[in-house]
Amino acid sequence: MKTNKKLSAFIGIILFAILHTSCTLPELQTKKEKIELPTKFNADSTNKNSAEINWREFFNDTNLIDIIDTALVNNQELNILLQEILITNNEVMARKGEYLPSVNLNIGAGAEKLGRYTSQGANDANTEIAAGREFPEPLTDMMLSANASWELDIWRKLRNAKDAAVKRYISSIEGRNFVITQLISEIASSYFELLALDNQLEILKSNIDIQNNALNIVRLQKQAGKVTELAVKKFEAEVLKNKSLIFNIQQKINVTENKINFLVGRYPQKIKRNSEYFNKLVPESIATGIPSQLLENRPDVRQAELEIEASELDLKSAKANFYPALKITACLGYQGFSPSFLFQTPESMIYGLAGELLTPLVNRNAIEATYLNANSKQIQAIYNYEKVLLNAYVEVANQISNIDNLQNSYRLREQQVDTLILSIDISTKLFKSARADYMEVMLTQRDALEARFDLIETKQQQLNGLVSLYKALGGGWK
Numbered sequence: 001m002k003t004n005k006k007l008s009a010f011i012g013i014i015l016f017a018i019l020h021t022s023c024t025l026p027e028l029q030t031k032k033e034k035i036e037l038p039t040k041f042n043a044d045s046t047n048k049n050s051a052e053i054n055w056r057e058f059f060n061d062t063n064l065i066d067i068i069d070t071a072l073v074n075n076q077e078l079n080i081l082l083q084e085i086l087i088t089n090n091e092v093m094a095r096k097g098e099y100l101p102s103v104n105l106n107i108g109a110g111a112e113k114l115g116r117y118t119s120q121g122a123n124d125a126n127t128e129i130a131a132g133r134e135f136p137e138p139l140t141d142m143m144l145s146a147n148a149s150w151e152l153d154i155w156r157k158l159r160n161a162k163d164a165a166v167k168r169y170i171s172s173i174e175g176r177n178f179v180i181t182q183l184i185s186e187i188a189s190s191y192f193e194l195l196a197l198d199n200q201l202e203i204l205k206s207n208i209d210i211q212n213n214a215l216n217i218v219r220l221q222k223q224a225g226k227v228t229e230l231a232v233k234k235f236e237a238e239v240l241k242n243k244s245l246i247f248n249i250q251q252k253i254n255v256t257e258n259k260i261n262f263l264v265g266r267y268p269q270k271i272k273r274n275s276e277y278f279n280k281l282v283p284e285s286i287a288t289g290i291p292s293q294l295l296e297n298r299p300d301v302r303q304a305e306l307e308i309e310a311s312e313l314d315l316k317s318a319k320a321n322f323y324p325a326l327k328i329t330a331c332l333g334y335q336g337f338s339p340s341f342l343f344q345t346p347e348s349m350i351y352g353l354a355g356e357l358l359t360p361l362v363n364r365n366a367i368e369a370t371y372l373n374a375n376s377k378q379i380q381a382i383y384n385y386e387k388v389l390l391n392a393y394v395e396v397a398n399q400i401s402n403i404d405n406l407q408n409s410y411r412l413r414e415q416q417v418d419t420l421i422l423s424i425d426i427s428t429k430l431f432k433s434a435r436a437d438y439m440e441v442m443l444t445q446r447d448a449l450e451a452r453f454d455l456i457e458t459k460q461q462q463l464n465g466l467v468s469l470y471k472a473l474g475g476g477w478k
Contacts (some may be wrong), residue, residue, distance in 0.1 A: 025322060026368050028375045033308060033382045037291040037393060041400055049289025051297045051475035055184055058470060063272050064191050067264060068184055074265030075183060081176040088169040095165045099158035101150040106143065106333070113138040142342050145333020145350060152328065157320030160313045167310035174306065177299035177477035185471040187263050189464045191273070194256045196460040198275035200453055201249045204242060207449045211239045214428065214445065218438055221431075231438040238442055242449070283407070283462040286469055288400060294392045297474025301392055304385040311378035318374040321367045324359035392472065399469035406462045413455045420448035 050058070056065055072078065114137075153159055215235040221227045257271045294301055331352040336342040360367055427444040430436035470476060 025319070026372055028372070029379060031379050031382050033385050035295075035389070037294070037389070040290060041288045041396060046287065047290060047293075048287040049293050049297065049473060050286045050470060051289065051293070051473035052478075053475060054478065055470075055476045058475065059188060061191075061274075061277060063274065064188060067191065067260065067271070068187055070266075071183060071187055071264045072180065075263060076265055078176065078179060078183065081172070081179055085169070085172045085176060088165070088172045092162065092165040092169050095158070095162035099151070099153045099162065101148055103146055103148045106145045106147055108143045109141065111138045111140045140337050141335070142337070142339065143333060143335040143350075144342070145331055145335070148330045150328050152326045154326060155320035155323045157317050157323075157325075160317040160320070164310040164313035164317065167306050167313065171303045171306035171310065174299045174303035178303065181299065181471050181474070181476040183263060184476040185467050187260060188467045190256055190260050190263070191271075192278070192460050192463045192467075194253065194260070194271060194273060195275050195278035196456050197249055197253045197256065198273070199278050199456050201246065201253070202275070203449070203452050203456070204245055204249065207445065207452075208239060208242050210424065211235065211242065211445060214441055215239060217428070217432065221438075226434060227438055234438065234442060238446070278456075278459070281459070281463060283403075283459070283466055286403075286466055286473075288396060288469070288473060291393055291396075294389065294396070294474060298388075298392050299474065299477055300388050301385075301474075304381070304388040307381045308378070308385055311374070311381040315371075315374040315378050318367075318371040321370065322360065322364070324357050327356045327358070329354050329356070392474075395472035396469065399465055399472055403462065403465045403469060406458060406465055410455070410458045410462060413451065413458050417448070417451045417455050420444065420451050424448055 055068070059065060059068070151158065215232070218227060218231050218235050222229065222232050258268045260271055261268050289297075295305075296302070329352075331350065333350055334342050334344075334348045335350045336344065336348040341348055423444045424441075427436055427441045431438065431441045
């Protein structure tokens with residue numbers, strides 16, 4: 001009867017502790033993520049999405065594909081992130097081990113000498129363990145045991161911590177996928193820039209040939225007394241200026257090649273490419289799909305979403321710290337003062353079993369701080385998710401507008417170039433017949449060169465716009 005009363009009192013204390021801790025939790029802020037995406041990017045939006053296309057099919061240049069393949073193996077940033085993924089995977093392993101029983105093997109040995117005139121020493125001296133023998137002196141002690149401990153995860157504190165680690169492991173993979181999309185996009189843009197620079201260099205060289213022909217005509221005109229030395233010097237200066245531009249373009253080519261090599265993870269070398277391919281490139285239309293597909297296709301959006309889920313589990317795990325924790329310990333083994341007695345059964349056997357219940361009652365500042373921090377980090381993760389999602393939509397919208405405007409600009413610049421090329425021939429013929437002065441010829445050639453340069457840059461911007469839109473839609477990592 002007395003035992004039942006004691007047990008009832010013990011259970012009452014436990015219930016009081018649980019009620020006390022659960023009813024006095026700190027008040028938290030609450031926030032839910034807002035997913036209010038528009039239904040379409042524009043009037044022409046359909047469910048078809050170019051982000052689903054593998055990047056090997058999206059880029060049909062074998063040289064570019066080879067460069068990207070090498071970068072995906074050698075790029076240092078990707079390899080750093082791969083190690084980060086392994087670290088988060090190891091964190092999952094560590095968290096999982098926390099809610100499983102822990103068993104350790106304990107092997108120990110020691111010796112001690114007690115004073116004869118101490119209470120224990122005097123008692124041991126008079127203890128007989130065998131006929132005619134005193135208690136051994138010094139006293140040795142040997143032990144071989146298995147010790148186990150296990151915290152029962154009653155409130156899923158440890159399991160929630162493990163699940164949060166799993167979410168962050170998957171999140172780290174999504175983070176690497178996002179870096180892959182950025183890497184592929186940056187390499188492709190730099191590659192198209194390289195092709196554009198090669199073509200600008202060829203145009204500049206051909207324009208210098210045209211100017212040299214015009215210079216020869218001016219010299220002949222001077223000999224005939226139709227123009228002065230000023231015209232000759234003006235044309236010579238124009239030719240020298242354009243020759244100096246060759247070195248500027250060559251430096252840009254060198255810098256762009258080195259940028260690509262850095263992204264590939266190798267020392268500077270010649271980038272294999274076909275510059276004539278640039279002139280044959282016709283920017284194709286790209287299917288944007290619908291905004292809700294960003295939730296699945298964009299790795300950074302998926303990563304931000306996983307961070308919310310992980311932070312929610314962290315909050316639950318932190319909340320469990322307010323509740324009682326039950327820990328069980330056990331021991332089983334042998335102990336003796338002599339090897340001959342060590343494994344005597346049952347005399348040398350040792351064993352034990354204990355349960356421990358701990359609950360915070362006073363001075364819970366550290367627990368409350370952890371709980372409040374977990375709540376703030378959860379809200380932080382929600383705001384970050386909303387920001388990433390908004391940024392994803394804006395990136396797509398900007399690139400759609402950019403591609404449309406560049407297409408109209410390219411069409412007009414193409415007409416401008418065709419007109420100026422005809423103007424060069426007309427101005428040269430008029431100059432020969434003394435119906436136009438040398439400045440008209442020189443300015444026409446200069447305008448035509450600038451227009452051709454602008455046309456190449458516009459095509460490069462178109463190609464880069466398509467690459468950026470492909471990346472913004474979430475393409476390139478699958």
